[in-house]
Every structure is written in C-alpha cells, then in structure tokens.
Amino acid sequence: PERAERLADEAARHLDDPLELADVAWIRATLADGQGRQRAAHEILGEAAVSVARRAPDRAAFMLFHAAEAAWNAADFDAVCATAERAVALKLPGADRVRAMARVADGLNHLGGGDVADGVAALRELVDAALTRCATTTPRESAAVVFWLLLLGDHEAALDLAVTLERECRAQSALGTLPRALALLARAQLLAGRHREACSTAAEGLQLARDIGQVQSEGLPAIVLAQLAAVEGDEEGFTTIAADVLERGVGTSALRMECARSLLDLGLGRYEAAADRLAAIAAGPARLDGLSSMPDLVEASVRIGRTARVREVADWYAGWATHTRQPWAQGVAARLRALTGPAAEAGRHYARAVELHRRPGGRPFEQARTELLYGEWLRRDRRPSEARPHLRSALETFERLGAPPWAERARTELRAAGESAADGGRADLLSRLTPQELQVARLAATGLSNREIGAQLFLSPRTVGYHLSNAYPKLGVTSRGALARLGLS
Helix, strand or coil: CHHHHHHHHHHHCCCCCHHHHHHHHHHHHHHHHHCCCHHHHHHHHHHHHHHHCCCCHHHHHHHHHHHHHHHHHCCCHHHHHHHHHHHHHCCCCCHHHHHHHHHHHHHHCCCCCCCHHHHHHHHHHHHHHHHHCHHHCCHHHHHHHHHHHHHCCCHHHHHHHHHHHHHHHHHCCCCCCHHHHHHHHHHHHHHCCCHHHHHHHHHHHHHHHHHCCCHHHHHHHHHHHHHHHHHHCCHHHHHHHHHHHHHHCCCCHHHHHHHHHHHHHHHCCCHHHHHHHHHHHHCCCCHHHHHHHHHHHHHHHHHCCCHHHHHHHHHHHHHHHHHHCCHHHHHHHHHHHHHHCCHHHHHHHHHHHHHHHCCCCCCHHHHHHHHHHHHHHHHHCCCHHHHHHHHHHHHHHHHHHCCHHHHHHHHHHHHHCCCCCCCCCCCCHHHHCCHHHHHHHHHHHCCCCHHHHHHHHCCCHHHHHHHHHHHHHHHCCCCHHHHHHHCCC
16 A cells, blocks of 8 residues: 555656546545545545546546545544535536435434434435446445445345455455455344354454555454454453554544444443443434444443433434334334333333344344343233243344353343243354354365365465364364265355
C-alpha cells in the first residue's frame, strides 16, 4: 500500500486532465479506505466527483456513492446525507443510489425519530439494483450487497452470496477483497449457528488482512471472533482479541467490540455493565451499527429493573423487524414485548416468539435465548411441566453451539423445574481441531489434493500436509475417505 501511494502521488504531479486525476483519486481513496482512513477516502472521492461531474456524470455518481460508503464506514452518517444532497444538487444520473444510502442512515439510525419503513425500503432498493446488474458487479460491490443483506436480517441470502463471493475471490486471486469476503461469510455462518465454521473463516480472514496490510479489513473478522468468545464465556480470549482491535480503533470496530463485550457480560450475569454500555450506544450517533445488540440492551435492563427506559428501544427494534419481514427477527421482537409489556400478556408474546423462531431461516442462538426466557417465565408462573420442553431445547442448542454460560443457565432452570440435566454430552470431535486444521480437513474431505487445498487457502502443499497429519489422529481417522464419512461439511 505504501508503494502504491507513492506512485499515485508521483503520477498526479505529471497530470492535469481532471479525468486522469480522478483515476489517481480513486487509487488514493481505495488505499486510504483499506488502511482504515475512511474520512480521508470520503473527502478524496467527494472532491474528485465534483471535478468531473460535468464531463463524466456517471463516473461522478459512482465516486459519490463510494464516498457515501466511506462515510458510513467511518460512522459519519451526517456526511452520508450530505453526500447524497451533493449528488442531487449536481443532478447526477446515479443520485438515487446515493440518496438510498442516506435514506437508510436517516431511517434506521434515529431512535424514535426516523422512518424505519423507508430505511428498510431503501436497503431493498440497493440490493435489488445490485442484483439486477449481477453480470457486471465487481467483488467489492458484491461484498457491499452481502453487508446490506445482513442489515436486512437475511443471513441465509447473505450466506449464499458470501460463499459465491469467496469462491470468486479465490478463483481470481482477488486478495484485496478476499479478507472482507471471508469476514462477511464468517458473520453469516455465525448467525446461521455454524460457529466452528465461522471461527475458522474469521481466523483466515483476519490473518490474510494482516498479511497484506489491510487494516480496515481486520475489524470485521476480529469482531466475529470476539462474538464467538463472548458466546463461549471466554473472557481471556475476548480480552486478547478486543485489545488489538481497540488499539487500532478503525471505523465502527470499537463500537461493535463494545457490543460483543456486552454480550459477554450478559452471558456472565453482569447485567448492569451490559446495560450501561449498550444504553450509551443506543443514545449515540451510530446506533445503527449496534442494531443487533439492542435485544441485549433490553434484556440486561429488564433484569436490573430499568424496563421503562428501554421500551422505546424495543419498539424501534420491532419496527425494523416488522419491515424486514424476517420471522426470526419478529420472534426476537415478540420476546422483547414479553419482557417490556404488561405481565398479563407476556405468555402470549413468548408463545408467539417461539412459534416464529421455529420457521425456516431461524437463528439458533436467538431461538435458544427465547426458549430459555420463556422457560424461566413459565417456571416462575408455577408451570414447570410446560417450562421443561423449552428449557430442554434451549440447553441442547447452547451445548451444540458451545455456549457454556448460557447452557449452565438453562441447566439450572431445568433442575429448578424438576428435571435432572446431564453436564454436557459427548465431546464433539471437531472441537479438537484448530481453525486451520478444520478448514484443511473440510476441503480434504471433498477429495481435493494438498496442492488444490493450498491454492484455495494460500498455503504450501507441505503446510497442508502438516495440518492434515495433525488432524487425522485427533479425529481418529487415517485417510481422506474416512474424513468424508465423518460428514465435516
């Protein structure tokens, strides 16, 4: 990146054509964004767009769109809106796309004051417009679509597109985009309940981003690893991950890390710490990036008697869930209504939440949390026989996902409801592998050679062989055929 920046500076000294200078500006902005300097990228692209607006309006619109994207990544949503106004004022042909980004920021980032329906509609417009041009979409643009799908709560569509994007990046050796593709894939895997895959994918994305000096791309995979540590109740592991991210302080990574820390606190019963931290995020300028943690804020606040303070947050989340039309999100919203609404209506809301969670496309961790809360509520209502099935289901899911603090809560409640629960089941073979060993073993199970696996993972065939030789005894197998029979995919 440093050499590319020097070359761009040298080229600029020999140019006077605004269009050629705009090429240099694009390079500079891309470098700035990759190094975590989103505000600089935003300013570079904005100035270049104005300079070519008359001669090349399509190009100016393209640059302003990415200027808005850079401002978003810097959590400067006012700048996103200002960029959209500039695109409209210049009467650019692509101003509607830039304006759509501003509508998302305006509609979803203002607690109690934004037009949530319009924000979600604008997100859908961005996704639909990108998918209709899929034949000409670049890997970078595809990565943006995956992010938007995640913001719409559609982790299944995001997962499908992220898998395709990852394969395309590897096939094209698109190293600049691959770390972000891996990070988004890891996030989708995490939400789908595929925690071990998410850990392996995020670890590769983080290492690759560091190897190529792409500071901006380190944040998201590190956040996924932090969230996994939070779910596991691994405070030491979380602290190690968080320290590195917070030291760099790139974009919204610090805010997202605080959200992950709050999930850790919630799982360990430190409700006041979680509530205080998330309340500050909800009241801040970038609450949109804490959207997925708002249910944590509600639960933590209710547990320490601050129910009245978070009803507005629950309503805001419910508005987003209603307009995204995702059953799992509507299930979480019903759970929040049970927590914050009249006690007499809680049972009805919990039952509705469980029914919504069981529809296709659910999120296992969120479903288990709802079942745990419903089971707790039923037991307190002196209906232990009704509570036990929900608590049992929650326990099984938490154990499968590797969430000891949550599993212990479910186990304790199940015992209180009159059922003895064993302390965990048979150790999962896959938990014995390191993330790299798991990744190599999965590819080997499909029949790929060491050289083919190395080409996908950017490893030497010898290193692939080393990881396989470590994985075989841990799994109790001696061949690729035996790996395939284990069903590692």
